Amino acid sequence: xxxxxxxxxxxxxxxxxxxxxxxxxxxxxxxxxxxxxxxxxxxxxxxxxxxxxxxxxxxxxxxxxxxxxxxxxxxxxxxxxxxxxxxxxxxxxxxxxxxxxxxxxxxxxxxxxxxxxxxxxxxxxxxxxxxxxxxxxxxxxxx
Numbered sequence: 001x002x003x004x005x006x007x008x009x010x011x012x013x014x015x016x017x018x019x020x021x022x023x024x025x026x027x028x029x030x031x032x033x034x035x036x037x038x039x040x041x042x043x044x045x046x047x048x049x050x051x052x053x054x055x056x057x058x059x060x061x062x063x064x065x066x067x068x069x070x071x072x073x074x075x076x077x078x079x080x081x082x083x084x085x086x087x088x089x090x091x092x093x094x095x096x097x098x099x100x101x102x103x104x105x106x107x108x109x110x111x112x113x114x115x116x117x118x119x120x121x122x123x124x125x126x127x128x129x130x131x132x133x134x135x136x137x138x139x140x141x142x143x
Contacts, residue, residue: 001029003039010040014047 001009009026012018018026029036078086088095 001025006036006039007043010043014043 006026006029009018009022012022013026026040030040031037088098
C-alpha cells in the first residue's frame, strides 16, 4: 500500500465513511509498521483538532462572488512600452541583456563608421600619393 492510499483510507476511517474492508486494510499496516502507526497517530490528532475547531460560517454569497470574479475578470490593457518596462522591472537580467545589446550595436556602428572613414582616408592618401609620385617622376625627368 502506498502512502497516498494509506492516507486516503485513514481519512475515510476518520470521517466515518470507510467500510469494514478499508478498516481492515488500515489496521494491518498500523499494527505491523511503526511509521504507519506514527502517521495514523498524526492524522488522528489533526482530525480531532479540526473537529474541535470552531470555524465561523462563510458569509452568504461569498462563493458566488468569487466564481463571478474569476469568470469575468479581464486584465487591464496597457501599452506595449509599459509591458516592456514591467518585464525589465520583474526580471533585471532582461535589462542587462538589453543594455549589452544596445552597447554592442553602438560599438559595431562606431567601428564600421571608423573603419569606413579610415578606408576612405587611405584611398584619398593613395590618390594623393599617386599624384605626388607622378609629379616627382616628371620633375626628376626634367633635371
